[in-house]
Each structure stands twice: as C-alpha cells, then as structure tokens.
Amino acid sequence: xxxxxxxxxxxxxxxxxxxxxxxxxxxxxVVREFEASLRSAVGAPHVATVNSCTAALHLCLEVLGVGxxxxxxxxxxxxxxxxxVVLHAGGTPVFADIDPDTxxxxxxxxxxxxxxxxxxxxxxxxxxxxxxxxxxxxxxRDAGVPLIEDAAHAFGARWKGQPIGALxxxxxxxxxxxxxxxxxDGGAIACLDDDDATHVYTRRWFGIDKxxxxxxxxxxxxxxxxxxxxxxxxxxxxxxLGVGNLPSYPERLARRREIDKRYRQVLGQSPDVRLLQPLxxxxxxxxxxxxxxxxxxxxxxxxxxRGVPVSVIDRRIDRHPVFGGLTAGLTGAEVFDAEHIAxxxxxxxxxxDVEQVTAAVLAGW
Numbered sequence: 001x002x003x004x005x006x007x008x009x010x011x012x013x014x015x016x017x018x019x020x021x022x023x024x025x026x027x028x029x030v031v032r033e034f035e036a037s038l039r040s041a042v043g044a045p046h047v048a049t050v051n052s053c054t055a056a057l058h059l060c061l062e063v064l065g066v067g068x069x070x071x072x073x074x075x076x077x078x079x080x081x082x083x084x085v086v087l088h089a090g091g092t093p094v095f096a097d098i099d100p101d102t103x104x105x106x107x108x109x110x111x112x113x114x115x116x117x118x119x120x121x122x123x124x125x126x127x128x129x130x131x132x133x134x135x136x137x138x139x140x141r142d143a144g145v146p147l148i149e150d151a152a153h154a155f156g157a158r159w160k161g162q163p164i165g166a167l168x169x170x171x172x173x174x175x176x177x178x179x180x181x182x183x184x185d186g187g188a189i190a191c192l193d194d195d196d197a198t199h200v201y202t203r204r205w206f207g208i209d210k211x212x213x214x215x216x217x218x219x220x221x222x223x224x225x226x227x228x229x230x231x232x233x234x235x236x237x238x239x240x241l242g243v244g245n246l247p248s249y250p251e252r253l254a255r256r257r258e259i260d261k262r263y264r265q266v267l268g269q270s271p272d273v274r275l276l277q278p279l280x281x282x283x284x285x286x287x288x289x290x291x292x293x294x295x296x297x298x299x300x301x302x303x304x305x306r307g308v309p310v311s312v313i314d315r316r317i318d319r320h321p322v323f324g325g326l327t328a329g330l331t332g333a334e335v336f337d338a339e340h341i342a343x344x345x346x347x348x349x350x351x352x353d354v355e356q357v358t359a360a361v362l363a364g365w
Contacts, residue, residue: 001356003309004178005348007252012244019240027210027233034239035188037246042155042165042173044190046197049234049242050204053152053174053187054081059232060148060170060189061089061120063199070119075105076316076333078124082150083317091119095318095327100335101277103127103290107135109330114143121147125154125164127342128180128285129278133159133167148172155181156253158283165190175242180256180287180347181249183238204232252347256286259345259354263289266358273361274339288313289345295365296341302365303343308357313342 019030031049038047050056066072066089074082076095086093097109103126110121121140123131131149140147149164151157152174157164165171171190175183191197202209207229213221267273274292278284293299296312303310316337318327327333343357 001307001309001344001353002346002348003311003342003344005346006177006182007180007245007248007347008182008241009245009248011247012241015240015244016237019236025237026235027205028236030236030243031234031239034183034234034242034246037243038188038190041163041246041249042171042190043163044165044171044192046191046194046200047165047188048191048197048200048204049186049188049239050232051186051234051238053150053172053176054085055204055230055232056172056187056189057082057122057148057150058085058088059200059203059230060172061085061091062203062228063196064120064146066091066119069117071115071117072119073110073113073121075122075124075126076318076327076330077103077126077314077336078150078317079152079314080317080320082122082124083320083323087322093323094118095323095330095333097330097332098126098336100292100332100339102129102131102279103276103336103340104129104131105136106332107132107139109332110136111139111143114139114145118143118145121145122150123147124150124152125157125285127276127288127290128153128157129276130154130157130159130164130282130284132279137168146170152176152179152187153287154285155179156249157285160281166192169193169196175238180253180285181242181245183234183242183245186234186238186242199227203227203229205229206231253285255347256345257284259349260284260286260289262354263343263345263358267291267361270362272364286345288342290340290342291361292336292339293341294339296339299341299365302363303360306356306360306363308343308360310341310343312340
C-alpha cells in the first residue's frame with residue numbers, strides 16, 4: 001500500500017507514443033488540445049498550461065506587478081513553494097492564520113493582516129477542500145486586493161456547485177506526478193479576465209504570445225518583447241499525458257470521494273481521532289484525508305507496524321529561516337501543525353486496503 005499513487009491511463013500512454021513518434025515534442029497543438037479540455041473542465045474562459053504550479057503562482061504575481069515593498073498574504077499550512085514564489089517576485093510573504101478544523105486560511109485573519117502594502121492574497125485549498133471562498137473573496141473585494149487560488153490540491157473540487165477555477169481572478173493548478181490528475185509534472189492558470197490571460201500567455205514564454213505570433217519568411221518571430229517573460233510553458237509530451245488522463249478523471253475522483261465517505265463513517269466513531277471537516281457547499285477533490293490527534297509520533301509508529309503509510313505532508317512553512325522564522329500569534333496553525341497527519345486516500349486503493357487502514361487506526365496507538 002502507498003500513501004499516493006500515480007495514474008497513467010492506456011489512453012495517455014498511446015497519446016504520448018503518438019507525440020514521440022511525431023518528434024514534435026515542444027509546445028504545440030497537443031498543448032492547445034489539453035488547454036481546451038481544461039477550459040471545459042474548470043469552466044474558465046482562459047486556461048494557460050505551464051510547467052508547474054510553482055511557475056503558475058509566480059507568473060500570477062508577476063502579472064499583478066508584485067515587487068519590492070509589496071506584501072502578499074499566504075497561509076502557513078501549504079507547500080513551501082506558495083511562500084517562495086512571493087520572494088521570487090521580490091515581495092514579502094505575510095502569514096495569516098488557518099482554521100485548524102479545515103487546514104484552510106482564515107478570512108478573519110486575512111482581514112487583520114491586510115495593509116496598504118498588500119498586493120495580493122493567495123488562498124490554498126488544503127487537501128483539496130475549498131476554502132470559504134465567499135468570506136475570503138469578500139475580504140479581498142472590500143480591500144481592493146486580488147485573490148489567487150492555489151488549487152494545487154484541488155483540481156475537480158467545487159464551491160457551491162461551481163468548479164474551482166471558475167470563481168476567482170486567478171486559479172493555479174498542479175499536475176505533478178502524485179496529484180489526482182497528472183501530466184508527470186506541470187500546472188495551469190485559469191483566468192477570468194481577457195487582459196490577464198493575454199499577459200499570462202505572453203509572459204509564460206519569454207514575453208511572446210505564441211498563439212498570435214508566427215515566424216516570418218526568414219524564420220524570425222517578428223514580435224518585439226515588451227515585458228519580462230519566462231520559460232514556463234508546457235510541452236506536448238506532458239500535455240499528451242493530460243489529454244489521455246483527463247477523460248477518466250471524474251471516475252477516479254468519484255472513487256476517492258467514495259473512500260473519503262467510508263473513512264468518515266468509520267473513523268468518525270473513534271474518540272481519539274478528529275476529522276477535518278469540509279465546509280457546507282464545499283466539494284473536495286479528496287487529495288488528502290487528514291486526521292488530528294494526540295501523540296502523533298506514537299500513531300505513526302503504530303501505523304508503520306501495521307503496514308499503513310502516513311505523513312504530515314507539509315509542516316507550517318513560516319518555520320523556515322528563508323521567511324524569517326515562526327510568525328507569532330497563529331494559534332490555528334500551531335494546533336494544526338502539532339496534530340495533523342494524513343492516511344492513504346487515492347483511487348488505487350482497494351476495498352481491502354481501505355478496511356486495513358480503518359482497522360489499523362481503530363486499533364489504537
């Protein structure tokens with residue numbers, strides 16, 4: 001049994017072989033095909049693929065003009081990339097507290113952290129469970145601050161019936177190897193605004209929008225570069241994995257939700273376990289199944305002895321010296337960081353695997 005799995009469908013293998021045999025491996029029509037499928041999947045008018053969610057987040061900050069002296073509010077409960085991209089852009093990460101019952105950023109804490117230097121807010125959908133977007137968007141709207149959704153865990157999640165990706169100015173996805181939808185490595189930015197999308201498409205490839213600029217008779221791209229760009233585009237090989245994997249994703253997502261439901265039915269009866277609770281109106285992508293409990297190290301040893309892998313996944317990132325050390329007063333983050341641990345949740349688990357996991361947890365530690 002593994003904590004995560006990587007699904008590569010037969011259709012994806014066939015599509016990758018097709019691309020390899022074509023020898024057209026760089027960004028091309030297969031990338032366009034994948035982007036069109038993603039637009040339908042997430043309900044956004046524009047989706048630009050990139051080579052990682054980290055690139056996606058950084059690109060959004062660059063489009064927003066984040067630089068020295070600017071602050072970006074982020075949660076401490078996330079992968080370190082969410083904070084590092086703020087440093088990459090020249091800004092300062094400011095850590096807001098989280099709700100320990102969900103692992104997600106607190107709208108009230110965001111409001112407390114906003115200053116006249118705040119240039120953006122990044123909200124992470126921890127484990128695939130959407131944040132309270134109504135509350136977070138209201139705070140951002142009142143302050144005139146743009147919201148970036150870090151949906152690295154949340155492809156396929158929904159908020160009040162609408163897909164994550166269709167609700168905020170920018171939404172960033174990850175298709176890294178162990179995500180529910182993978183392109184091996186890669187990411188995407190969903191944009192609602194036409195101008196934002198133009199900047200994203202242009203700046204993901206050195207400042208040239210390849211959708212609009214073609215080579216002239218002497219093989220030169222005639223566009224003059226007006227803004228700083230990056231080598232952040234996706235290639236056809238990665239996109240082929242996406243094109244082949246995406247059609248079966250809803251079925252695999254349904255399986256993860258079935259397992260999530262079973263865990264909640266069984267483990268919710270344990271007095272020693274506190275389950276993370278999705279908000280009303282939130283439909284999770286079920287990338288993680290998190291528990292909060294005491295004596296976490298004892299729990300980890302007991303699970304290892306029973307053949308069940310577990311992990312804290314990510315500790316609070318503000319502890320890293322690169323960000324200046326722990327932020328005082330984040331009581332929700334303190335509780336979560338001390339108690340959270342995840343058990344296996346993926347579509348590769350059999351019913352027997354699920355029963356092994358629940359039996360191992362209920363056996364105590």
